[in-house]
Amino acid sequence: MKNAFQTRILAIGLALATLAVCLLAGFNIAQENTIDTPTDGIWWVEAQGGLRAERVPADTPGSRAGIRAGDILESVNDHPTLRLDPLVRAIFRTGSWGRASYSIVRPIVTPQGTLFTPKLDFNVILEPADRSNHQVTRLIALVYLLIGLYVLFRRWTAPKSTHFFVFCLVSFVLYAFRYTGVFDTFDWCIYWSNIVATAIQPALFLHFAVSFSDNFANRRRNLTRRRALVVFLYAPGLILIAVQATAIKLWSATEILKHRLDQTAYAYLALYYVLAAIVFLFRYRSAESPLERQQLKWLTRGTLLAVVPFTVFYVLPFVFDMAVPALVTKFAGLSLVFLPLTFSWAIVRYRLMDVDLIFKRGVTYTLATAAVVGLYFAIVAFSAELVHTRLKDLGVWGLLGAIVIACLIFDPVKRAIQGRLDRIFDQKRFDYRETLVEFGRGINSQTDLRALLDSIVERLPQTLLVTRVAVFLAEEADGQRRSRSFHLAASHGLTNLPAAELQALDVRFLDFDAPDANNHIFLENPQQVLRLPEDQRKTAGKLDLNYYLPCRVANREGSGTRTVAVIGLGRTDDGDFLSSEDMELLESLAGYIGIAIQNAQLYQRLESKISEFERLKEFHENIVESINIGVFAVDLEDRIESWNAPMEEMYAKPRREALHHPLSEVFPPEFIEQFNNVRHEDGTHTLYKFRLALPSGDFRIANIAIAPLVTRDLIAVGRIVLVDDITDRIQLEVQLTQAEKLSSIGLLAAGVAHEVNTPLAVISSYTQMLSKHMRDDQRLAPILEKITQQTFRASEIVNGLLNFSRTSGSEFTSIDLNQLLHDTETLLEHQFKTAQIHVETHFDPALAFIKGNQGKLQQVILNLMLNAKDAMHGKPNATLKIATESGPGFVFVIIQDSGNGIEKEHLNRIYDPFFTTKATPQEGQRKGTGLGLAVTYGIMQEHAGKIQVESEVGAGTTFRLEFPSATTLTTREETARPDAASASSVENTRSTIHA
Numbered sequence: 001m002k003n004a005f006q007t008r009i010l011a012i013g014l015a016l017a018t019l020a021v022c023l024l025a026g027f028n029i030a031q032e033n034t035i036d037t038p039t040d041g042i043w044w045v046e047a048q049g050g051l052r053a054e055r056v057p058a059d060t061p062g063s064r065a066g067i068r069a070g071d072i073l074e075s076v077n078d079h080p081t082l083r084l085d086p087l088v089r090a091i092f093r094t095g096s097w098g099r100a101s102y103s104i105v106r107p108i109v110t111p112q113g114t115l116f117t118p119k120l121d122f123n124v125i126l127e128p129a130d131r132s133n134h135q136v137t138r139l140i141a142l143v144y145l146l147i148g149l150y151v152l153f154r155r156w157t158a159p160k161s162t163h164f165f166v167f168c169l170v171s172f173v174l175y176a177f178r179y180t181g182v183f184d185t186f187d188w189c190i191y192w193s194n195i196v197a198t199a200i201q202p203a204l205f206l207h208f209a210v211s212f213s214d215n216f217a218n219r220r221r222n223l224t225r226r227r228a229l230v231v232f233l234y235a236p237g238l239i240l241i242a243v244q245a246t247a248i249k250l251w252s253a254t255e256i257l258k259h260r261l262d263q264t265a266y267a268y269l270a271l272y273y274v275l276a277a278i279v280f281l282f283r284y285r286s287a288e289s290p291l292e293r294q295q296l297k298w299l300t301r302g303t304l305l306a307v308v309p310f311t312v313f314y315v316l317p318f319v320f321d322m323a324v325p326a327l328v329t330k331f332a333g334l335s336l337v338f339l340p341l342t343f344s345w346a347i348v349r350y351r352l353m354d355v356d357l358i359f360k361r362g363v364t365y366t367l368a369t370a371a372v373v374g375l376y377f378a379i380v381a382f383s384a385e386l387v388h389t390r391l392k393d394l395g396v397w398g399l400l401g402a403i404v405i406a407c408l409i410f411d412p413v414k415r416a417i418q419g420r421l422d423r424i425f426d427q428k429r430f431d432y433r434e435t436l437v438e439f440g441r442g443i444n445s446q447t448d449l450r451a452l453l454d455s456i457v458e459r460l461p462q463t464l465l466v467t468r469v470a471v472f473l474a475e476e477a478d479g480q481r482r483s484r485s486f487h488l489a490a491s492h493g494l495t496n497l498p499a500a501e502l503q504a505l506d507v508r509f510l511d512f513d514a515p516d517a518n519n520h521i522f523l524e525n526p527q528q529v530l531r532l533p534e535d536q537r538k539t540a541g542k543l544d545l546n547y548y549l550p551c552r553v554a555n556r557e558g559s560g561t562r563t564v565a566v567i568g569l570g571r572t573d574d575g576d577f578l579s580s581e582d583m584e585l586l587e588s589l590a591g592y593i594g595i596a597i598q599n600a601q602l603y604q605r606l607e608s609k610i611s612e613f614e615r616l617k618e619f620h621e622n623i624v625e626s627i628n629i630g631v632f633a634v635d636l637e638d639r640i641e642s643w644n645a646p647m648e649e650m651y652a653k654p655r656r657e658a659l660h661h662p663l664s665e666v667f668p669p670e671f672i673e674q675f676n677n678v679r680h681e682d683g684t685h686t687l688y689k690f691r692l693a694l695p696s697g698d699f700r701i702a703n704i705a706i707a708p709l710v711t712r713d714l715i716a717v718g719r720i721v722l723v724d725d726i727t728d729r730i731q732l733e734v735q736l737t738q739a740e741k742l743s744s745i746g747l748l749a750a751g752v753a754h755e756v757n758t759p760l761a762v763i764s765s766y767t768q769m770l771s772k773h774m775r776d777d778q779r780l781a782p783i784l785e786k787i788t789q790q791t792f793r794a795s796e797i798v799n800g801l802l803n804f805s806r807t808s809g810s811e812f813t814s815i816d817l818n819q820l821l822h823d824t825e826t827l828l829e830h831q832f833k834t835a836q837i838h839v840e841t842h843f844d845p846a847l848a849f850i851k852g853n854q855g856k857l858q859q860v861i862l863n864l865m866l867n868a869k870d871a872m873h874g875k876p877n878a879t880l881k882i883a884t885e886s887g888p889g890f891v892f893v894i895i896q897d898s899g900n901g902i903e904k905e906h907l908n909r910i911y912d913p914f915f916t917t918k919a920t921p922q923e924g925q926r927k928g929t930g931l932g933l934a935v936t937y938g939i940m941q942e943h944a945g946k947i948q949v950e951s952e953v954g955a956g957t958t959f960r961l962e963f964p965s966a967t968t969l970t971t972r973e974e975t976a977r978p979d980a981a982s983a984s985s986v987e988n989t990r991s992t993i994h995a
Contacts, residue, residue, distance in 0.1 A: 018145075018149070025138075025173075028190050032134070035182060039127060039128070040060065042062040043055045045259075046254045050072045051082075052072055053068065053070060055321075072107065084255045088181070094126055100124045102124055105119060140175045144168040145168060148169060170200050174194065177197070195244050199240045199241045203237045205276050206272045206279070209299075209303075270315040277303040303339065309331070313332035314333055439455075448603075449601060454490060465574075467493050467572070468544060469493065470490070471490045471568075472487065474563055486566055505542070507536070509539075510550075526544050527540075546577065547586075548567070551565040565593065633719070634663055638664070641660070642659075643655045643659055651695070663675065667692075670691075679706075679719065683708075687706075690703070704723050705724075768788060771788060812853055814851060817884055818847055821893065825882060828862070828866070835869055835878070847886055848965035850963045860939050860940065860961070872897050877898070878897075880898075882895055883896075898955070901957050907949065910949070944963075948962070
């Protein structure tokens with residue numbers, strides 16, 4: 001309550017004081033404008049016999065009248081001038097542009113001494129005093145007051161803001177109050193206010209310097225010492241006020257005394273300013289807090305920029321009575337405006353980074369103003385000369401045109417100076433910023449997200465000279481905007497954080513999509529962000545980043561923006577904060593970065609989709625390529641668009657020769673006709689066991705399915721054709737059917753053989769018995785012998801049927817097929833010679849052995865050779881080729897003749913029992929029983945082999961026998977064969993017929 005009351009009283013007091021000084025300044029200006037102060041431009045001081053001309057500046061009324069430095073003024077208008085007051089009164093009585101008569105004695109220095117000339121009379125035309133310097137200082141005063149008010153209202157509670165406002169208010173009094181010389185009550189009030197301000201303002205400034213930061217008070221533990229220091233700081237000013245009062249009340253008011261007091265006041269002012277600059281510089285070098293260091297940096301620079309020109313070009317020449325051009329002193333006084341500019345922003349701490357920007361822009365506008373003023377006067381002078389000499393008709397309009405031209409060139413001049421200052425003050429950073437702008441313009445060309453993030457965290461530290469940079473990428477959960485979170489994607493300088501902590505960062509405070517979110521977050525001290533929850537405060541402290549800028553892009557749907565990434569930045573290498581110019585550049589660059597990140601993410605998603613699409617495409621193609629049926633697709637114009645590997649193999653046409661070709665150029669007319677019949681019908685159509693002609697001239701049997709090829713929207717884009725080659729399956733089915741036929745016939749033959757054997761045994765027995773009783777009967781004995789022979793023949797036929805129906809149990813041994821073929825060919829050698837058949841053999845010397853029964857295999861070979869001999873009966877140049885070949889795990893026997901061949905309609909029946917084409921044999925041929933190939937087929941099945949036949953009518957027939965080698969024969973196949981003992985029990989001899 002007490003603090004609030006004191007604050008209220010202080011605010012009222014400051015408001016009243018500000019209002020009072022503003023009113024006094026206004027009245028002072030009004031009074032000054034009503035009083036015309038004439039002057040001769042000469043600095044007169046008291047001397048023996050009158051007033052001595054101490055300095056006579058050129059181009060002043062006194063100089064133009066002929067008065068020289070050192071002349072002694074005795075009277076003005078016949079009024080003696082032993083002191084300065086009579087001269088002032090005489091000048092005021094004469095008035096501006098009036099003629100005053102000066103009586104002067106001019107001393108002449110000779111070797112004998114100083115001689116004085118007789119009285120010289122000079123007529124001096126008095127001119128109004130130049131008060132332009134007053135307007136310059138009042139401009140500085142107005143800047144002080146406005147900045148002080150801004151600081152006070154902007155940050156009332158900021159440290160030293162009240163002290164700073166008092167300093168600005170006293171500075172306003174110092175530079176705005178100017179007494180007129182009338183010295184009435186108001187003029188005396190203005191005079192003493194100016195005296196007090198001159199004494200207090202430097203002390204306030206130095207006091208502000210030594211107590212600027214909060215840490216100073218903490219280090220000054222002794223309150224008495226602090227108060228003693230304050231008294232020591234203000235004591236010289238109080239002494240100066242006392243001396244001024246004493247001089248007016250007690251001492252003789254001479255011009256020399258007044259000048260010495262003014263010199264003392266300006267020396268005191270400059271000394272305190274220089275001491276303040278030294279204090280700021282010392283404090284800046286020893287400051288530890290980044291904020292304090294940033295403030296003190298610009299306080300030091302601003303103080304030096306204001307104090308050095310003011311001290312060198314204004315105070316020192318005045319103290320040591322050196323002549324300096326008036327324009328130089330005006331610009332030196334104008335430099336004091338930099339004090340309030342830099343101090344205000346350092347105290348406010350609001351956008352503290354603007355201090356350097358204001359500093360540079362202040363210099364820019366000052367130099368630009370000076371350049372434009374010079375150009376203005378040059379243009380005005382040139383225009384006046386041009387108007388007066390050549391363009392007399394323009395008159396005032398010519399001067400107005402010159403003013404307009406000067407106004408137009410102000411902005412380009414200012415920009416040129418600003419660019420030059422940027423180069424002078426921070427050449428390296430300026431170059432980096434230009435590089436960063438170029439980087440921002442070209443950043444969208446980067447499509448690799450990882451490379452883009454690495455480029456960002458690499459270029460920003462180089463450009464802005466910051467030590468820590470981090471990029472956080474946004475994540476979306478279920479597409480909900482409010483559930484967005486961020487994760488650290490790239491960083492520079494965060495080496496103090498292990499990987500585990502980087503993964504556990506809680507950065508939920510980076511909520512830039514909230515309605516009231518700012519364009520960036522500034523954390524003055526990341527270790528002490530009290531407004532954040534505990535976990536987020538710890539994260540901010542670990543990251544140690546001072547700035548967070550959102551990278552926003554437009555929403556995919558609707559209006560507004562969304563944050564795709566956040567850029568975090570720390571302080572510079574020197575521990576300073578960034579400037580507002582940096583922040584504006586970063587905010588602009590963040591938009592480019594956001595778009596670039598969005599593009600990179602979209603490109604990454606597109607690449608992912610493309611990879612997934614390619615993977616699915618490859619997967620689907622692998623499926624199509626891996627299935628064991630031919631698949632091809634045609635478009636709506638019947639052009640082939642796909643052709644899988646099984647189709648290449650089956651149809652014997654490479655993919656490159658089929659793709660993009662019309663269907664009619666690839667397939668035969670029979671298929672095209674069937675395809676056209678179903679192309680306009682819905683659903684899937686199947687061509688069962690279609691005989692497909694191949695380009696090579698061969699034929700394949702296939703089931704062909706023709707189905708529409710449609711999109712997800714059920715729009716037909718072509719047709720897909722599936723070609724299932726069933727040629728081998730049909731052959732297997734034929735073989736299976738043949739095996740089933742043989743099995744059925746075998747069962748029938750077994751039954752018939754057993755039924756026939758019984759009566760044959762009875763007939764044979766009785767016939768043999770009768771033959772024994774009637775062997776002497778010449779008539780009946782031959783008849784009974786013929787009956788016996790026929791019964792034996794019938795028994796052989798029946799035993800043949802039994803052998804066909806039974807699985808032989810003969811013993812299996814290792815057999816050399818080469819030797820077996822040679823022995824069989826030797827056995828039939830005489831028959832082949834008789835039939836004029838040439839035999840060619842090609843045996844593989846490395847042929848593997850097989851497991852089998854030699855007798856049965858010899859029966860197979862014998863049957864095939866005899867069939868070949870019968871097929872070549874009567875053919876000229878008959879040739880029988882016998883060969884063996886080796887394969888992986890198999891051996892092959894090829895028996896090829898050049899006979900008449902087998903007709904195609906008979907190929908499917910050659911293994912049927914009792915089917916024969918030799919029912920009516922020619923002379924020299926055997927009459928066939930139809931059991932030879934049937935028995936051969938059974939023996940091959942018993943040996944786990946395969947028999948294949950290829951025949952062309954008129955060209956010959958080739959039988960190909962396939963046997964598994966002895967090393968690949970499975971145990972199951974071995975155990976499936978009956979043993980030798982069971983096989984021997986079924987052997988029959990011609991001498992006995994068993995019932």
